[in-house]
Amino acid sequence: MMNILNDDLKFTGKAAEIMRKLAKTGGSQNVGGLNLFETNFTTFAVATAIGISRNETKEFTVKDSDNLATKILSGQMVQNSKIVEQLYITAMLTYKGNELSEEERITRAFRVPYLDTHSEEEKRLQKECVNILLSYTYAGLDVLNNYFEDINPNNSDAEELTNLAAVRMLFEIMNLTEEQIEELQPYMENI
Amino acid sequence: MIIKSIGLENFRQYKGVQNVEFSTDGNKKITVILGQNTCGKTTLVRAFAWCLYGGEAADVGFKKGTQLINEEEYVFLAQKGEALNKSRSLSVTLVIETLVESDKVENENGVGPVIYTIKRKRDYTSTPRGVIPANDSFTIKKRVGLENEVEVKSKRDKEKIIEALMPRNLSQYFFYWGEQITDFDKKDLDSAVKSFLGLDVFEQGIKHLKTAKEDYFKEVYRYTANSTLQDLIRSREEKRTQEKALNIKLDEKKKEAEYYEGKFSQASQEFYTLKEKARGKEKLKEYEQNQKKYEDKCAQTKASFRKTFNHPNLPFFIMLNAEKRANKILDHNKDTSEGWVNISVSAIDEIIKKGTCICGACISGNQEVLEHLQNEKRLALPNSLGGIRELYTTVYENAEQGMMNYMVSVCKDLNAIAEAEDTLQVLRDDIEELNKKDYGEEEVEAKKKALEELRKLRDKASRETGALENQQKILKADLVALDKKITVEQSKESKRNLANIRLEVTQKVLDSMTQKKRMQEEEMSASLRELTKKYFDQIYTGCREIEIDKRFKLKVLNKVGSTKRENETSPGLDAVKNFAFIAALITIAKETIHSKSQNKGRHMEPYPLVLDAPFSQVDDTHIANICQMLVDEVEQTAFVMMEKDWHFAKQKISPYVGDFYVIDKKSETHSIIKKEDLL
Secondary structure, three states: OOOOOOOOEEEEHHHHHHHHHHEOEOOEOOOOOOOOEOOHHHHHHHHHHHHHHHOOOOOOOOOOOOOOEEEEOHHHHHHOHHHHHHHHHHHHHHOOOOOOOHHHHHHHHHHHHHOOOOOHHHHHHHHHHHHHHHHHHHHHHHHHHHHHOOOOOOOOOHHHHHHHHHHHHHHHHOOOOHHHHHHHHHHHOOO | OEEEEEEEEEEOOEEEEEEEEOOOOOOOOEEEEEOOOOOOHHHHHHHHHHHHHOOOOOOOOOOOOOOOEOHHHHHHHHOOHHHOOOEEEEEEEEEEEEOOHHHOEEEOOEEEOEEEEEEEEEEEEEEOOEEEEOOOEEEEEEEEOOOOOEEOOOHHHHHHHHHHHOOHHHHOOOEEOOOOOOOHHHOOHHHHHHHHOOHHHHHHHHHHHHHHHHHHHHHHHHOOOOOOHHHHHHHHHHHHHHHHHHHHHHHHHHHHHHHHHHHHHHHHHHHHHHHHHHHHHHHHHHHHHHHHHHHHHHHHHHHHHHHHHOOOOHHHHHOHHHHHHHHHHHHOOOOOOOOOOOOEHHHHHHHHHHOEOOOOOEOOOOHHHHHHHHHHHHHOEOOOOHHHHHHHHHHHHHHHHHHHHHHHHHHHHHHHHHHHHHHHHHHHHHHHHHHHOOOOHHHHHHHHHHHHHHHHHHHHHHHHHHHHHHHHHHHHHHHHHHHHHHHHHHHHHHHHHHHHHHHHHHHHHHHHHHHHHHHHHHHHHHHHHHHHHHHHHHHOOOOOEEEEOOOOOEEEEEEEOOEEEEOOOOHHHHHHHHHHHHHHHHHHHHHHHHHHHOOOOOOOOOOEEEEEOOOOOOOHHHHHHHHHHHHHHOOEEEEEEOHHHHHHHHHHHHHHEEEEEEEEEEEOOEEEEEEOOOO
């Protein structure tokens, strides 16, 4: 069990807006949302994965003063710790900063989360690593937003457009080979 | 008939073949056969009846089971031995000439009498079970004039011939044996005399007519009508009138039914045309139901798509390319070769600190375990990365394997949504189109009501037609039944009329026949009484008189002064009166022949008289008188008598004796008959 990312994860501002637009609320239909993802955590995981896949990060700040905020409860984080762990490891190993050696990447990926943070240095390092992960999340949320920001949840065709956008997104971010795309062609006739 | 001869072969005492030829000479018409006691006189007389009628009945003279074959022959057969399976025969052969005119035939061979040779034969056979008689063989050969003899084949023809020659019920009056002459009174003379004189023919005729009359009465009664023919005809006319009226009514009702049927058919066609049009509404409902169904399906496919899309491995599918980059780094690191999965150094420290393992075992103070745990820290995170590395790699391997399936599922689900929505859209378009139409439902309802009304009218007319047709059937059946009854009654009437006519005719014939019978009976009875009295007076030498009652019973009356009283008779007196009566009968028979020849009606064959010991109870005077009378009145007579009786008779009848025989008794079982000259 990692010693990091076990607490509530709070998003504010634009990030919160995107998450609330894309996900259901507490497993129920979110009126005024696209309800693409089952939970905020799914949105977080998919957004983070997109950021890592595209190796794109985004600077962010979380302000308590922001009127619009949403969060992923710690329970959700712990429940999905295996996914969080994989996201974290992949993010640390593939982080785009070239100043980090392979050893440092491995340490950040596998050792830092399990450290007993007795020292300030260790606490700082853990926080830096979490922020790196979240910078991928924010970048990914922007990518998601690009696909769905034009869809008005109140329109009757919102669901259809959301579904189409979701599939388009998958094709674009999955880095599919030509063979794989060809293999999927028969199933795309009506899309 | 005249008996020409009798032949006996092994018959009772008569061993071998014995023949007696009877005199047929008109002047010497008596044949005398003398014999001692038990020599076979009675047997000889009985042989006549046995030959003609067979059997062993009373009128033939032999009891049932009587051994007819000669005793010596029987003993021979009964000894078996050499005799076993051998047979001996007995037979009696009669040769008879009939004198009835009608039997005389004139043919190319000339004119001659009809001669019958009648033979009855019985065989006895020696068998291991004893001597057994076979059935009699009975032959009749007929010769007409000079023609050759011809055997009569048919049993019925044989019976007819015998009945014509000597009716069985009369034979006892011509073949007397033993004491029969004196027992004459015991016989049923009434029926016998009537039969003998031909009066029974009238009686039979009257009896037959009475039966016929009774039958015609029954017929008249049977064919009496239960109801009069006129009533039936009137009833039939009424029914016919009813039928005509009914037919008119039925025709009208049929037309009405046809009219409503046509109207109903037309309205029905219109109704179904409208209904077909209105069915568009039903189609709309169907489409609306389908719309709901496809909406549900869309919702389901959309929910399915979202569920598929939110695959737990979706983040890993997205990061597959990043994982490849990460693995390059990990491949260079040696620390990733081994280690615990998910067990960190801090966790082990925590266990040591608590002094109790997570399994509950106490490790506090257990140095060995503590040392082991301290040692194990080297394989735990973050000291060793092997475990986490393996887990990391496995997750991505699984993701890589499942990614294409995921994509396919997502695409399929989206396709399904698109298809369902397309279908739904088509349905919606159709529904919109259908909604615009006018289905004329009100018109259909109105038409339906009108149709129902027409249906009721049509059914009513049809029911009424059916009821009238049933009435018509019943009427027709009644008419057929009446026709039959009328035919039957007409037939009955015809038969009744016929039966009445027959009854009337029968009654007339019956009356006539009864009258004629009465007259004839009176005439014959008067003749018979007169002749019997005459012959009695001729034969009897005393003062007694004879009387015959209505039933031909003979009474001898003793006359004392003017008083006549029935007297007790003696055997001798019985014989005398009976001879008188027989002579009277035969005389009337002769008269009958003469009458017949003169076409006066009655006819009868003249009969011979064969008498066994006729004079045994009669004194010599009466014998002479009887003989004289028989000579005068009987065509042919054969006396079988003892020598002592012959002694008294011969003086009187010798001039009339043609043939004379003596039975010679050789032993109790052997007699022979010898012809001798009349001395």
